[in-house]
Amino acid sequence: MARPSKYSAEFRSDAVTLWRASDGRRTFRDVAADLSVNPETLRTWVRDADDRPASAAAASQDTEAELARLRAENARLAKAEKEWQMEREILRRAAAYFAREMK
Template structure:
């Protein structure tokens, strides 16, 4: 069982924001040293912050995007079947004309 944290949730969210703002230049270890916390603690906070449920707006956007992608997937699957049919017809025509040439 984990022991209770000595840091407030505001401190944690600020620490995560600081790390994310400088993630391209600084490591967990660098940011944690500045804040005087263990790097693994900061890493755990960052991982935990990613698991929050999305907002209602994000959920609606996700549903809209999912519906659009499903429609596009169906359209592309239909087009693929048509291309397969066209390739098969061309293959048969090539075989027919090859036989006629002999």
């Protein structure tokens, strides 16, 4: 199992943005030295960012939409559960009442 990165996703994104902002005037080594990271690490971050720019945004939107749908479903189910509990309580009390009447 791979160990978690000691760099946050935000730091990696900012590092990639910084390297891209140099427009080729600075090397990976120069930017990495400024950030105190290994140049190959920075190169990997840039390569990964180039591989998934659009798909990551689309996946994020899909995830947000799914999350909103699931939250609404959870709220609906929680409300229904409260109603069912009230119905069960009423039926339990009615059964106890009629059981006493029968004796």
